[in-house]
Structures are given as structure tokens and as C-alpha cells.
Amino acid sequence: MPDAWTASIPEPLSSMSVEPLLGRDYDSDPTLVHERLRRKYGPVAPVDLLGMPVWLVIGYGEVLQILQDKSEIWSKNLDNWRARAEGRVPPDWPVLPAFEVNNSVFRDGQALRRLRDAWTAALAPFQDPARPQAQMLENAVRKYADDLIDVLAEGTSGTGWADLSAQYGRPLPLMVTNRLLGFESARGDDVLMDVWRLLDAGPDAAAASGRLFAAVTELAAAKASRPGDDIPSYMLAALPDLTLEELARELLMLPGLVADFTGTLICNTLAEVMTNPDIRASLSQGIIEETVNRVALLNPPMANLTFRFPTVDVKVGRFVIAAGDPVMVSVAAAHGDPLFGGTADPGAIRSTRAHLAWGAGPHRCLGQRLATRITTIAVSRLFERLAHLRLALPADQLPWRPSPFMRSLRSLPVRFELAQARVRTGGPGAVDEPGTPVSQAAAEEPPRSALWRFLRALRGER
Structure with a gap:
């Protein structure tokens, strides 16, 4: 040497x-x-x-x-x-803008431990499977998945093409983020679109960032006076001296921690399943959870x-x-x-x-269980609803999003056939029943909000 x-x-x-x-x-x-x-x-x-x-x-x-x-x-x-x-x-x-948020990601010592203790308390109800909040969240994730798959299936005759990154993997955890933050549905929809603009780092990202910080600051103030069953309320309960500005800066992490990281993990796991016949042959829950771990190892999202x-x-x-x-x-x-x-x-x-996909030491990811569970449900539900799901491009030609931090697919084009369709007969948590194809069924329609109009536009519809 x-x-x-x-x-x-x-x-x-x-x-x-x-x-x-x-x-x-x-x-x-x-x-x-x-x-x-x-x-x-x-x-x-x-x-x-x-x-x-x-x-x-x-x-x-x-x-x-x-x-x-x-x-230190x-x-x-x-x-x-x-x-x-x-x-x-x-x-x-x-x-630089991503570094200057001034939240717990960039803290050390006691200042870090104070905020992480609040995060641990706030995440606990949603990560403990014995807690009702975690059970309701899982039901909501399944409903979000079904709503998104319904949009994919609209207007098809049983077969179709989709970009599972833009039309499934990215929007689903954004919807989970909206629920965890506790936004009212109308305001939350605008926030989701701004999160999307911010994560894409496009020409309107700066304006979206300003609107997003204003929205979470307003949300922090609302939760201080009217607590709910959500992350900001639980953080305030765990740390009463948390200022509204501190809380707003912490809440800005959720789009990255839950939405971008988990969306990337969903897409990378879907690609792994579609390209690995051994995994595809046995999609039990245990195998899917193991595949999520395998993807975190071989292709870590961050x-x-x-x-x-x-x-x-x-x-x-x-x-x-x-x-x-x-x-x-x-x-x-x-x-x-x-x-x-x-x-x-x-x-x-x-x-x-x-x-080390979840980090290690003082800054280790506190939401590992939540991200893994969201990903497992998302992957399971997609393969239950869609049969003969296959990549529309060779695996080595899939386009990756340029980023100094994330390793995420820019798009995940697939061709699919609908499995035996399932029609929801109730609200969140209702049991699905076999029925007519979703594209023809009288299933509950997602609200025609800006987000859903955007998702339908990705299919060439207005």
C-alpha cells in the first residue's frame, strides 16, 4: 500500500x-x-x-x-x-434552504434530546399496534391506497398503464402526512400540493415553502387552543414549553420523514418485488416486511x-x-x-x-416502525388489487431523481391487469367485498379536490 x-x-x-x-x-x-x-x-x-x-x-x-x-x-x-x-x-x-429550517435535525445535546422526547411521545400512539390511533391510521392507509388504485383503474377495461411513483407511491404518504398533522381537509389539500412542489424543487418551490411554513405555523396555533388526535397536539402535550415557532419548524420535517422517505421506500420496494421472482412468488406479509428491510439495505431511500x-x-x-x-x-x-x-x-x-438506512446514534430515525408499516400496507394492497403487475421499462432503464440526499425513482412506469375487483361498502376500516370491476363499480368516489384533479390529470383526464 x-x-x-x-x-x-x-x-x-x-x-x-x-x-x-x-x-x-x-x-x-x-x-x-x-x-x-x-x-x-x-x-x-x-x-x-x-x-x-x-x-x-x-x-x-x-x-x-x-x-x-x-x-459531540x-x-x-x-x-x-x-x-x-x-x-x-x-x-x-x-x-441551503433545506439546511436552514433550524429544527431538531440540526441540534445537538440537550436541545436535541428535548425535541426528540416530544417526537417520541407524539409518534407513540401511531406506532404502537395496540393503540386505537395506530389501528385507525392503518385503516386510513388502506383506504388511501384503495382510493388511489380506483383512480388508476378508472376508464380501463381491465388492463392499463400507470406511473406508480406519481400516481401511488408519492401521494399515499402525503395523504398520511396530512392526517398526522391534523389539517382540515380543504386546507390540507392545498398543503399537500405545496409539499409536492417543495419536494420537486421546481421553480415554484420557494413560494410553496413560504406558504407551507405559514400553514404549519397557523396549524400550531390552532392545535395549542384546540388539541386533536394528531402529532402537533401530542407534541404540545409532551412538551408544554414548546413555542409555536419551534413546533412549526419541527412539523416541517414530516413531509420529508413520512412523505418523501416513505414514498421512496414504497416505490423502491415495488420495483424490487417486480424484478425479483423469488419474492413475487410468495407475497405474505412477512415476506413483504422482509423485502422492505432488504430494500433499505440494498437501496436506502436516504x-x-x-x-x-x-x-x-x-x-x-x-x-x-x-x-x-x-x-x-x-x-x-x-x-x-x-x-x-x-x-x-x-x-x-x-x-x-x-x-444504517434508519441512521444510528442520537439522530436515529424515530419513525422506522411507522414508515415500515405504511410501506407494507401500500405494497400489499397494490398487489391484492392489481394482477400481472410488471415494469413497462427494463429495470436498468428506470429513471432516478437527481438528488444529493434521496435515492428515489423519478417515475415507475408499469402495466397492470385488475384482479377480481373489490368494492368498498362503507367508510374507513370497512371490509371490502368481491364485486364488479372498480372502473364500473359504484365505489365511494374520492373528493374532486385539487389533489385528485391533479392525479386524474396524470392519466390524461381533465
């Missing part, structure tokens, strides 16, 4: 030669990019992220050590970002995590990372590390749970 691999290199990140992380190669197969960086640099590499130099940690052991840090050497607080403090981060840097900043100079791999340098840990790259790869057999249906 060359001496350079073991030598400390205190060269400032800002003066180093860095290569772009994102690009056509990364979009099509990030594994190849990770392997190239690993061969050249070892477990940590200097890369360019949309015009900013950052450290990318790609070794499993190094990623795990940083995530599990309890000494690795801070999430943006005040420790030296380039930002010195005014060297351009105000129009594309990732491939790269938001920055950490060392509070002191620290050696990682062959480099000395200076205090205040931005460090992005790559979960996807860590899972591809040969030192961890022996536990990730791509041919096995059952896989290890020693992966």
Missing part, C-alpha cells in the same frame, strides 16, 4: 482538487462512483456538491462511528460550519445524510478533517463497503438488519 494512504494530509478542503459527486454516472449507478472514490481515496473522499467542496464518508466503520458519536465531536449545528460563518456559502446554493461538522480537527481515513469542514456521511456507500458487503447478499430474500 502506498505511503500516501497512511499519511496525514492537513491540506485545507477549500484548496483541494475535488471531483463532482453528482452527475450522469451517479444518477444511473452511484455504486460505481462510490467504488471509484474508494479506490482513489479510501473511506473518506473530498468531493464537489453542487459547487461546494465537502467530505464524503463512504466507509461503513467510519460512517457508523460518526453517527454513534456521543462526545461531530455536530449537526450549522453554527459550526466554518464556510457559512465566513460568508463563503452562496445564498443561492440549492441545498442515500446521503445531512452534514456534520467536527468541532476539532479529526483524522478520518488518510485525511485530517479540519474543525468546521462540512462532512456528509453516505449510507448507500457504507452499505457497499467490502468490509460490510459480506452481510448484504444480493441474491438472498432475508437480509441483515445491521444496516
